[in-house]
Amino acid sequence: MQAAGEAAPVFATAAPRFDAKWLIIAACVVLTLYLGMVPLAFLLWQSFFTPQSAAKAAVFTFGNYREAYGSADTWLLFGNSLRFATGAAALSFAIGTLLAWMNERTNTPFKGLFFALSVIPLIIPGILFTVAWILLGSPKIGIINLALQRLFDTDAVFINVYSLGGMVWVDGLHYSPVAFLLMTAAFRAMDPALEESAIMSGASVLQVVRRVTLPLAWPAVFATLLILFVRAIESFEVPALLGLPVGLQVFTSAIYQAVHRYPSQIGLAAAYAVTLLAMTSVGVYLQSRLSSSGSKYATMTGKGFRPRTIDLGPWRYLTMAVFLAYFLFIVVLPFMVLLWSSLQKFYAVPSMEALSRLTLDPYRTIIAYPNLLRAVWNSLLLAVASATIIMLVTAVICWIVVKTRLPGRWLLDNFASLPMVFPGIVLGLAIMILYLTIPAGIYGTIWIMLIAYVTRFMPYGLRYNTTSMLQIHKELEESAAMSGASWTTTFWRIILPLLKPGLVAGWIYIVIVSIRELSSSILLYSPGTEVVSIVIWELWENGQYVELSALGVMLILALFVLVLAAQWLGRQFGIREL
Amino acid sequence: MLTVKGLCTEYVGERGQPIRAAQEVAFGVPPGKLFTLLGPSGCGKTTTLRSIAGLERPQLGEIAIGGELVFSSQKNLFVPPNARGLGMVFQSYAIWPHMTVYENAAFPLRVGRRKFSRREIDERVMRVLATVDLAEMAQREATKLSGGQQQRLALARALVMEPRLLLLDEPLSNLDAKLRERMRFELKRLQRELGITTVYVTHDQSEALALSHAIAVMNRGRIEQIGAPREVYERPQNQFVADFVGTTNFLDATVSGADGAAGFYRVRCELGELKAQAHEALRPADKVVLSVRPEDIYLSELRPDGENVWQGTVDQKVFLGESADFQVAIGERRLQSRVHPSLRTRVGEPIYVRIDPEKCVALKP
Numbered sequence: 029m030q031a032a033g034e035a036a037p038v039f040a041t042a043a044p045r046f047d048a049k050w051l052i053i054a055a056c057v058v059l060t061l062y063l064g065m066v067p068l069a070f071l072l073w074q075s076f077f078t079p080q081s082a083a084k085a086a087v088f089t090f091g092n093y094r095e096a097y098g099s100a101d102t103w104l105l106f107g108n109s110l111r112f113a114t115g116a117a118a119l120s121f122a123i124g125t126l127l128a129w130m131n132e133r134t135n136t137p138f139k140g141l142f143f144a145l146s147v148i149p150l151i152i153p154g155i156l157f158t159v160a161w162i163l164l165g166s167p168k169i170g171i172i173n174l175a176l177q178r179l180f181d182t183d184a185v186f187i188n189v190y191s192l193g194g195m196v197w198v199d200g201l202h203y204s205p206v207a208f209l210l211m212t213a214a215f216r217a218m219d220p221a222l223e224e225s226a227i228m229s230g231a232s233v234l235q236v237v238r239r240v241t242l243p244l245a246w247p248a249v250f251a252t253l254l255i256l257f258v259r260a261i262e263s264f265e266v267p268a269l270l271g272l273p274v275g276l277q278v279f280t281s282a283i284y285q286a287v288h289r290y291p292s293q294i295g296l297a298a299a300y301a302v303t304l305l306a307m308t309s310v311g312v313y314l315q316s317r318l319s320s321s322g323s324k325y326a327t328m329t330g331k332g333f334r335p336r337t338i339d340l341g342p343w344r345y346l347t348m349a350v351f352l353a354y355f356l357f358i359v360v361l362p363f364m365v366l367l368w369s370s371l372q373k374f375y376a377v378p379s380m381e382a383l384s385r386l387t388l389d390p391y392r393t394i395i396a397y398p399n400l401l402r403a404v405w406n407s408l409l410l411a412v413a414s415a416t417i418i419m420l421v422t423a424v425i426c427w428i429v430v431k432t433r434l435p436g437r438w439l440l441d442n443f444a445s446l447p448m449v450f451p452g453i454v455l456g457l458a459i460m461i462l463y464l465t466i467p468a469g470i471y472g473t474i475w476i477m478l479i480a481y482v483t484r485f486m487p488y489g490l491r492y493n494t495t496s497m498l499q500i501h502k503e504l505e506e507s508a509a510m511s512g513a514s515w516t517t518t519f520w521r522i523i524l525p526l527l528k529p530g531l532v533a534g535w536i537y538i539v540i541v542s543i544r545e546l547s548s549s550i551l552l553y554s555p556g557t558e559v560v561s562i563v564i565w566e567l568w569e570n571g572q573y574v575e576l577s578a579l580g581v582m583l584i585l586a587l588f589v590l591v592l593a594a595q596w597l598g599r600q601f602g603i604r605e606l
Numbered sequence: 607m608l609t610v611k612g613l614c615t616e617y618v619g620e621r622g623q624p625i626r627a628a629q630e631v632a633f634g635v636p637p638g639k640l641f642t643l644l645g646p647s648g649c650g651k652t653t654t655l656r657s658i659a660g661l662e663r664p665q666l667g668e669i670a671i672g673g674e675l676v677f678s679s680q681k682n683l684f685v686p687p688n689a690r691g692l693g694m695v696f697q698s699y700a701i702w703p704h705m706t707v708y709e710n711a712a713f714p715l716r717v718g719r720r721k722f723s724r725r726e727i728d729e730r731v732m733r734v735l736a737t738v739d740l741a742e743m744a745q746r747e748a749t750k751l752s753g754g755q756q757q758r759l760a761l762a763r764a765l766v767m768e769p770r771l772l773l774l775d776e777p778l779s780n781l782d783a784k785l786r787e788r789m790r791f792e793l794k795r796l797q798r799e800l801g802i803t804t805v806y807v808t809h810d811q812s813e814a815l816a817l818s819h820a821i822a823v824m825n826r827g828r829i830e831q832i833g834a835p836r837e838v839y840e841r842p843q844n845q846f847v848a849d850f851v852g853t854t855n856f857l858d859a860t861v862s863g864a865d866g867a868a869g870f871y872r873v874r875c876e877l878g879e880l881k882a883q884a885h886e887a888l889r890p891a892d893k894v895v896l897s898v899r900p901e902d903i904y905l906s907e908l909r910p911d912g913e914n915v916w917q918g919t920v921d922q923k924v925f926l927g928e929s930a931d932f933q934v935a936i937g938e939r940r941l942q943s944r945v946h947p948s949l950r951t952r953v954g955e956p957i958y959v960r961i962d963p964e965k966c967v968a969l970k971p
């Protein structure tokens with residue numbers, strides 16, 4: 029009673045006690061707007077200027093675009109990119125949908141185990157997966173070719189990963205788990221009662237598929253395809269490693285080459301980047317339109333139904349074989365080939381003779397590798413720092429978006445999600461240009477990488493936090509206000525602890541993807557700021573395959589342990605899936 | 607203790623249109639009293655309560671607590687909720703799941719502007735937990751509490767600062783029927799013992815009648831009537847209040863003229879002429895609606911003495927244990943009556959109906 033009497037109300041409004049609230053909110057908003065907007069603006073700006081040098085100032089020009097679009101090569105590039113992305117998206121969609129259907133709607137044996145294993149492929153970094161498939165499918169040294177050649181006693185080349193088909197195969201396979209997870213969600217969201225009631229109304233199976241299943245599944249199918257397409261067109265590792273050696277360029281690898289040519293053609297790279305950005309933007313835009321209209325379907329489906337499963341009879345052993353083959357292609361073979369190669373002094377295909385020469389030398393070499401320790405340290409530092417910054421900043425951002433009625437808050441949401449449309453290499457390019465132009469003194473330091481990582485993964489942090497934030501009843505926060513807590517206290521002692529499941533899950537996810545990051549780092553690192561994925565890249569360029577494999581095996585195992593720890597932590601905090 | 611004047615609170619709807627959730631709400635609560643806002647769901651009770659709490663900023667009006675203005679649209683004054691020093695129990699209880707029972711209750715003491723020593727905090731928290739009978743559970747995880755215990759913890763948290771005003775938003779609606787009845791008594795005892803001024807929000811009329819010193823019946827954002835429980839129940843000012851507070855029979859009627867004592871009139875309805883009471887002056891030929899509570903319709907197998915008596919037949923009956931509900935048909939019209947279960951007249955048999963003129967209230971429609 030006395031306590032309340034002491035708080036002089038007039039004072040409280042006339043001269044508000046200084047509250048860190050506005051400072052924190054302003055800092056987070058400014059940071060988000062800066063990270064989301066400025067690199068994009070600079071990229072656009074740069075694409076209209078000639079290169080700046082000591083002798084000549086930059087002048088306005090359409091030259092970059094003229095050069096980019098004037099040449100027939102660009103149209104070839106465009107065609108290659110489209111064919112590659114469409115092919116990879118279609119392949120991963122087909123694989124993912126088939127697996128999801130088998131897993132959700134059939135009685136294939138051991139499917140529960142399969143679902144648990146399905147995240148494993150996601151932890152193999154793209155560059156290692158690609159290298160592994162080179163060792164498996166290269167025309168000269170590829171193990172699969174050699175085995176088939178011995179079997180049929182010919183010297184015909186059976187498969188060749190250095191081709192558009194090979195690129196599509198490796199990239200599509202690598203990202204099929206994403207399609208699997210998305211389509212699993214789609215199958216789960218579809219209430220079988222909707223199909224059953226159509227059957228009860230007298231529709232034939234074909235009519236049910238045409239009139240009920242497809243119209244219901246269509247938004248999910250299209251959204252999944254778009255996500256896969258955007259992802260594939262951003263892909264850097266596969267086109268760089270498999271396409272460049274045979275002159276097959278797509279936009280991402282062309283940007284890399286334009287920057288690394290001498291003299292480097294940043295304006296041309298920027299013109300390519302703007303084109304690529306336009307393509308991803310359209311994809312992301314369509315997908316967000318789709319998911320907002322998709323919610324109208326989501327409300328139609330009930331919860332708590334048990335999915336009807338189809339009894340496949342003896343065919344279920346076939347579907348089990350499909351599961352096994354898939355797992356073989358995506359995890360066992362790539363990992364085994366890396367393991368094999370990491371135990372050789374010089375790379376040799378498996379044979380009895382090579383078996384007798386097994387050695388741990390590559391591990392010794394790689395551990396003594398001059399840059400490795402620093403690269404590991406840099407990777408860890410960047411991963412932990414960017415994950416922490418992102419999760420805390422997006423917590424504030426998504427509080428504003430979800431919990432307040434501030435006008436324009438949807439804009440904030442969009443800005444924070446904007447980096448989603450940046451392919452990694454485009455983001456790297458934009459940030460590189462920005463800090464080459466403004467003399468902030470961070471070019472060539474680890475800070476520029478931190479900025480790139482924070483920008484690139486901010487949308488993921490926002491998504492994790494939003495899911496959690498939506499579940500916090502507003503009364504939990506209001507009761508803290510009624511208890512006399514200031515905003516800062518409420519945020520620190522109520523919101524953040526309640527947000528913990530999302531915070532922790534998002535933090536771990538960002539740590540994992542940061543450690544795998546290559547396509548932004550490749551344009552931003554300098555001697556001294558290498559990260560682990562860059563070391564792998566360098567080893568590849570140097571032809572040190574066995575050391576690369578040793579490092580790869582250790583990295584995969586480390587990431588595997590991290591994911592296991594994450595899942596264990598997740599159970600502690602009551603997070604269902606990561 | 608609390609005065610609310612001309613309060614209007616609006617929300618912005620989906621399409622930007624204003625939703626007038628509370629309009630010209632005005633009432634006062636004297637110190638130590640329990641005041642109830644009663645009305646159907648969506649009528650603006652929570653909005654009014656949240657405006658008092660400072661969780662919503664009203665468009666118009668004035669709110670003063672203990673003589674101090676905390677909101678005034680005219681003076682552009684708005685004291686934020688964390689500076690108002692009020693206690694509030696939310697409908698969901700809003701127990702923080704990441705804290706123990708003790709930590710939940712201690713939170714207001716830890717974060718408020720006034721600082722307390724460790725010993726003071728411990729003392730106050732244990733005292734308030736003892737008041738709500740949760741002292742032994744102090745170290746338990748808050749999520750391990752049952753619904754009733756959560757409700758009491760929410761109450762303890764609201765009381766720990768000894769606020770000048772306690773706000774309760776449907777505190778019993780999440781409990782099952784048995785527990786609700788018990789907590790109703792507990793709450794009443796606690797409020798009367800502590801003498802804490804309370805604003806109570808509910809849509810349950812029996813809760814309101816049982817607990818309150820005064821009730822405001824709300825409808826569509828406006829207060830329809832304010833009065834003591836008995837007053838609101840027995841002398842509703844309009845059809846909405848009569849209908850919402852308790853069950854009632856409505857009969858359309860026309861005034862024929864005054865009848866003897868002041869406030870009594872003769873009216874004509876479909877049952878014929880009868881005598882009714884009105885709380886406002888009526889003139890012949892006025893259209894009115896008669897409201898008669900089921901328990902005020904007396905049934906007997908023998909013709910009773912007095913006015914307002916008809917003969918009808920039992921149309922249906924429902925045995926409820928401590929009472930029985932009869933539907934009696936008089937001509938085309940059916941009346942609902944609540945009687946002692948000892949009345950055993952069978953369906954289809956004739957029965958006499960009597961309405962006490964004092965209990966037959968004529969309302970302007």
Ligand SMILES: Nc1ncnc2c1ncn2[C@@H]1O[C@H](COP(=O)(O)OP(=O)(O)O)[C@@H](O)[C@H]1O
Binds near residue numbers: 646
């Ligand atoms: N945050 C809000 N935004 C828009 N309309 C609201 C909001 N809260 C309540 N309303 C509307 O205001 C009206 C009154 O709501 P409320 O005060 O919660 O009613 P009660 O508590 O009496 O059930 C309702 O029509 C409700 O839909």
Ligand SMILES: [Mg+2]
Binds near residue numbers: 652653
């Ligand atoms: Mg309410």
